[in-house]
Amino acid sequence: MMESITLTAPNIDRLLRFFGRGHLNPSVPTERLVSAMEPLFSALEPLAFLEDNDEVKSIWLKIPRGTIEDYDSFETLYEYGEVETYEEYEALWRSDYPEPYCWYRLVIVHSLNKDGSLRFRAVGLDNKTVISAFMDNGLSETVSFTDDAAVCLCELLTQAAKAAVDKLKSGVYNDEVEAELPYMLRTGVIKRRELYERIPECDRRESDMLSAETLQACRELIAAGKNDEMSIGRIGKMTANDFFGACSIGYKACGFDLGDMSLVDRYFKYADGRDEGLSGRGHGLNEGPGIDFDDASAWENWYFNRTQRGGHPWEVVRGGNSTHVDLMVMHDKRTLDWKVRKGDMTAEQAAEHPCGYFFVVAGKHRPEEAVNFYVALSKAGLPVILFDAEEILARYDGSDYVGIVPHSVIPKYCESMFPKEYGRVIDFMHVYDEDYPLICDAIEWLQLEPARLI
Numbered sequence: 001m002m003e004s005i006t007l008t009a010p011n012i013d014r015l016l017r018f019f020g021r022g023h024l025n026p027s028v029p030t031e032r033l034v035s036a037m038e039p040l041f042s043a044l045e046p047l048a049f050l051e052d053n054d055e056v057k058s059i060w061l062k063i064p065r066g067t068i069e070d071y072d073s074f075e076t077l078y079e080y081g082e083v084e085t086y087e088e089y090e091a092l093w094r095s096d097y098p099e100p101y102c103w104y105r106l107v108i109v110h111s112l113n114k115d116g117s118l119r120f121r122a123v124g125l126d127n128k129t130v131i132s133a134f135m136d137n138g139l140s141e142t143v144s145f146t147d148d149a150a151v152c153l154c155e156l157l158t159q160a161a162k163a164a165v166d167k168l169k170s171g172v173y174n175d176e177v178e179a180e181l182p183y184m185l186r187t188g189v190i191k192r193r194e195l196y197e198r199i200p201e202c203d204r205r206e207s208d209m210l211s212a213e214t215l216q217a218c219r220e221l222i223a224a225g226k227n228d229e230m231s232i233g234r235i236g237k238m239t240a241n242d243f244f245g246a247c248s249i250g251y252k253a254c255g256f257d258l259g260d261m262s263l264v265d266r267y268f269k270y271a272d273g274r275d276e277g278l279s280g281r282g283h284g285l286n287e288g289p290g291i292d293f294d295d296a297s298a299w300e301n302w303y304f305n306r307t308q309r310g311g312h313p314w315e316v317v318r319g320g321n322s323t324h325v326d327l328m329v330m331h332d333k334r335t336l337d338w339k340v341r342k343g344d345m346t347a348e349q350a351a352e353h354p355c356g357y358f359f360v361v362a363g364k365h366r367p368e369e370a371v372n373f374y375v376a377l378s379k380a381g382l383p384v385i386l387f388d389a390e391e392i393l394a395r396y397d398g399s400d401y402v403g404i405v406p407h408s409v410i411p412k413y414c415e416s417m418f419p420k421e422y423g424r425v426i427d428f429m430h431v432y433d434e435d436y437p438l439i440c441d442a443i444e445w446l447q448l449e450p451a452r453l454i
Helices: 009-019 031-043 074-079 086-096 145-170 173-180 192-198 212-223 240-254 263-270 296-305 332-342 347-352 367-379 389-397 436-442
Strands: 056-064 101-112 118-125 128-134 188-191 315-317 325-331 357-362 384-386 401-404
Touching: 009 056, 009 101, 009 128, 009 145, 031 101, 031 118, 031 128, 031 145, 056 145, 056 173, 074 086, 101 145, 118 145, 128 145, 145 173, 188 192, 188 436, 192 389, 192 401, 192 436, 212 367, 212 389, 240 263, 240 296, 240 315, 240 325, 240 367, 263 315, 296 325, 325 332, 325 367, 332 347, 357 367, 367 384, 367 389, 384 389
Parallel strands: 357 384
Antiparallel strands: 056 101, 101 118, 118 128, 188 401, 315 325, 325 357
16 A cells, blocks of 8 residues: 655656556456545535536646655656756756646546446546446455555545635635636637747648649639539549549649559559459458449449448548548438438438539648649539638638647547637647747637536
8 A cells, every 4th residue: 555645746646657558447446446436526526517417527626736855756867867966856846847736637427327326436637547447346356556546546636626625615716727727728729820920830831732823713613602512513424433533633733643653553552542342452341353443333333332341432642530631422312311311301302403423522631632632623624522611711811710729638639629609620739838928818718617516
């Protein structure tokens, strides 16, 4: 069992290191872990559950940094080669804990079975799971070293939680959090134009891949209403080579090296390659004999009836989860069926709708290639629309917002964190000390959800 330690930020951080690699406590807790949790959950009993989740409570804890004696010892850091003198040791401590207090977000989960019995409890701190325990599966007799850290943390967090709830009861907690919570823990927005004016190195809109003429052509197409699937034509019959040819038009517009390769070879040079059996060159989920590239009926059978799924046939410029370009082939039969099922359209209206194939370019995080594809296919007379067109153009205008997210959040896929009043926020960033003074007065911080008493 760990010795009793004081409630300071260095001690909290030292305990949290046990959970830094996703090392969770067993789902069946030990008796001492259950006992350690009880005072913590009791301390937070007056706290209301979150408005959007009636099993979760959350509160900010303000914990003192303590003295240098609470920090990792000089001898330990010297042994690991991190410092050579005591002056370096003291400077490192002040660098890691520059303020008298540190803030941590405590989250607990309290879940019941339908009969009201306790099913599950969890404790999270600083975006790390400390305890994840099913409470109705009995207790474990196995005692682990990780339990020591969790038990000790529960004891310290109980002290901090009581202090925070007392402040909430006295009416000062929410004002204190709103006034003092550090910026690296907060969510906000900044106008892209302001960000680029103040930190020019953030501006990556200029690119040799996208000319001013192409960008202007994109603006004109959007302004003329040519980016509406109801205003573009359709392709009645299509072949694999029609698809590969459309890819090639986009590749050429992007300045990719095409040489004298065949259409399908160009596709495989730049696309993801998991084509769900289209070419016969795939593996695993994408195995298949392939189809006749010039046969429209073969394409139609593959498109509507293929058994291979889970590939990325439309990822024509490969990249990561959010850094690729899709050239999707859509057909009204599928979209109309979906709209009828959803209730947005009657079966009679769907029957009167023209049916055929059209293209959709998607690549909000690769806007240069996406705009090139869209404009080039449009100029070639192909029916095509550009997803996220307004957001892409707003990025080049600098008229949209860039989202600022807490340092504990990976700055991707964060759209849901921002209210609709800011439009659709599609780019996200962290702010660091060296940049904060340059942009602090241009940031609009989102209001924190206030803690409430039951």
